[in-house]
Amino acid sequence: EDKVVQSPLSLVVHEGDTVTLNCSYEVTNFRSLLWYKQEKKAPTFLFMLTSSGIEKKSGRLSSILDKKELFSILNITATQTGDSAIYLCAVTHSNSGYALNFGKGTSLLVTP
Amino acid sequence: DAGVIQSPRHEVTEMGQEVTLRCKPISGHDYLFWYRQTMMRGLELLIYFNNNVPIDDSGMPEDRFSAKMPNASFSTLKIQPSEPRDSAVYFCASRRTGPFQETQYFGPGTRLLVL
Numbered sequence: 001e002d003k004v005v006q007s008p009l010s011l012v013v014h015e016g017d018t019v020t021l022n023c024s025y026e027v028t029n030f031r032s033l034l035w036y037k038q039e040k041k042a043p044t045f046l047f048m049l050t051s052s053g054i055e056k057k058s059g060r061l062s063s064i065l066d067k068k069e070l071f072s073i074l075n076i077t078a079t080q081t082g083d084s085a086i087y088l089c090a091v092t093h094s095n096s097g098y099a100l101n102f103g104k105g106t107s108l109l110v111t112p
Numbered sequence: 113d114a115g116v117i118q119s120p121r122h123e124v125t126e127m128g129q130e131v132t133l134r135c136k137p138i139s140g141h142d143y144l145f146w147y148r149q150t151m152m153r154g155l156e157l158l159i160y161f162n163n164n165v166p167i168d169d170s171g172m173p174e175d176r177f178s179a180k181m182p183n184a185s186f187s188t189l190k191i192q193p194s195e196p197r198d199s200a201v202y203f204c205a206s207r208r209t210g211p212f213q214e215t216q217y218f219g220p221g222t223r224l225l226v227l
Binding site: 031032034041042043044045048088090092097098099100101102103104105 | 143145147154155157162167168203205207213215216217219220221
């Protein structure tokens with residue numbers, strides 16, 4: 001059975017801190033790993049990773065995948081209160097129509 | 113471009129009643145997914161369609177749940193009869209076929225409360 005495990009489950013930091021969120025997975029026929037941000041509404045797409053070692057970056061957010069060790073990290077630098085959200089990691093495998101198999105998420109709270 | 117549209121946004125019903133959730137995917141997307149989100153279990157896939165055909169419904173919890181996609185722009189998820197444990201947020205998502213097109217776009221969700 002596929003497994004996606006995110007850590008920590010929750011995190012409280014001060015504005016300006018840097019945070020690292022972790023996602024480990026066990027999935028047959030791995031295809032891709034995706035990160036989503038969920039505030040009080042629908043998940044919104046952040047990154048999709050398919051290759052090991054290639055960093056994806058968008059502003060203060062970045063992510064990288066390690067297919068040998070089966071994990072990914074999401075970094076947020078210089079955090080802002082607007083970064084407060086649940087961050088979801090999901091994996092796809094190639095024989096499922098790329099349906100998303102989600103972890104439980106990391107709840108991040110950035111305090112002023 | 114309109115995103116994925118879901119209705120209703122909120123539904124409160126009593127145990128035993130029929131509930132119908134609706135979804136309009138993004139135009140041109142040929143995959144449609146239904147997910148359910150609860151505190152205990154997180155986001156779980158219920159069923160997905162490709163070109164209006166159900167492909168995998170192994171995530172549908174019981175026979176009380178059914179889903180249809182009569183055409184490329186409309187899908188329904190029905191619960192009959194509803195039970196309190198069905199209370200959750202139900203999301204619809206869509207994507208298009210193509211290389212590196214795994215990104216799914218989510219609708220705003222329907223928050224269902226069964227009393």
